[in-house]
Amino acid sequence: DAGITQSPRYKITETGRQVTLMCHQTWSHSYMFWYRQDLGHGLRLIYYSAAADITDKGEVPDGYVVSRSKTENFPLTLESATRSQTSVYFCASNPSIRGMNTEAFFGQGTRLTVV
């Protein structure tokens, strides 16, 4: 299926465990992003990537690790999950066409609960 897909959709993990959220897009968009959404905070940017092997921190990167070995995949890893990382995580991509303002495309989200 064309588009941007996240997996899993729901995940429960224990404090201290490592967990990886997957994001895959079929458009070959250059830019990809990870946001978390929490009540009272809206969406906050965790990490983003401008291209394969190029990543950078967003607003709330602590406790997260990303990689982008292939253009189409942008996994987000919580190295040692904490309860404060309980959230809904959204992956997004942007075609980022030079000289044009472009929109972002979002996945359906992963609801992560850390117990």
Added chain:
Amino acid sequence: SQQGEEDPQALSIQEGENATMNCSYKTSINNLQWYRQNSGRGLVHLILIRSNEREKHSGRLRVTLDTSKKSSSLLITASRAADTASYFCALPDGSNYKLTFGKGTLLTVNP
């Protein structure tokens, strides 16, 4: 990066009425975007308005941008129950294609 601020935080109207929500920001932008999020779903892009545009339409949506007041409004005409969702304005961060989102307006359209 700057965050837009939506107003009101919540809005409840009857089907058929118009809904207006606003977004204010602080520094100059080259475009502003509006997104919708249905409960439990991802965000969906609605409309992008460039800094040299004052108004833009898409179906029942009308977006205005006043760069002198640093504000934008989203008008949904003849609302339907299916319009019930959260609406976010998003501001780009320079040339990096990053978007910063406001906290959103929760619109409830009652049948």
